[in-house]
Amino acid sequence: MSEIENITDGGRPRRWSAAEKLRIVAETIYDGKSISAVARLNGVAPDLLYRWRKPMLEEGCIGVAEDDSVNGNRTVREMESRIRELERQLGRKTMEVKILKEALDKSRAKKPNLLAQSLRRGGSP
Structure with missing residues (x-):
């Protein structure tokens, strides 16, 4: 599984597995929650969530799962x-x-x- 590093509050690096990315992105699509709300709940920067969401909408689960550096x-x-x-x-x-x-x-x-x-x-x- 590929992972991405995101710096969250406190300046500590955080790694997200492909499964976590898919789950978080799915919340924005299927649960009808706003991206900002989902990002806050999961400790993800909204712009990062947008970057995860774009390949998933364009390429499906593979776009996020195979993503080495979000956008290559x-x-x-x-x-x-x-x-x-x-x-x-x-x-x-x-x-x-x-x-x-x-x-x-x-x-x-x-x-x-x-x-x-x-x-x-x-x-x-």
Whole structure:
């Protein structure tokens, strides 16, 4: 079961199991209680209850039960960070290839000149 950390009164961390989330969200839907009242009764911040409720209404029980960070923002940030790092690495490799191609072109341009100079001096090809 996934859990989420919520800081409640007193500043102590609180963990909510998926079953607790589902029960609390169900109170707002089936018992006809307001979200603020349910939040107060259960010691949950109303905005957190809204965030739990949204995926449940959109995706059903799975939306809340599988929720790793309520809305997956942590996963998105990790993936964006990984993409940025890979883009940096790609940029470096692209520059390396460009530099090596320029060096190869310059060496090819000098090679006929060196060969011609060698022949003038009496060297063999």
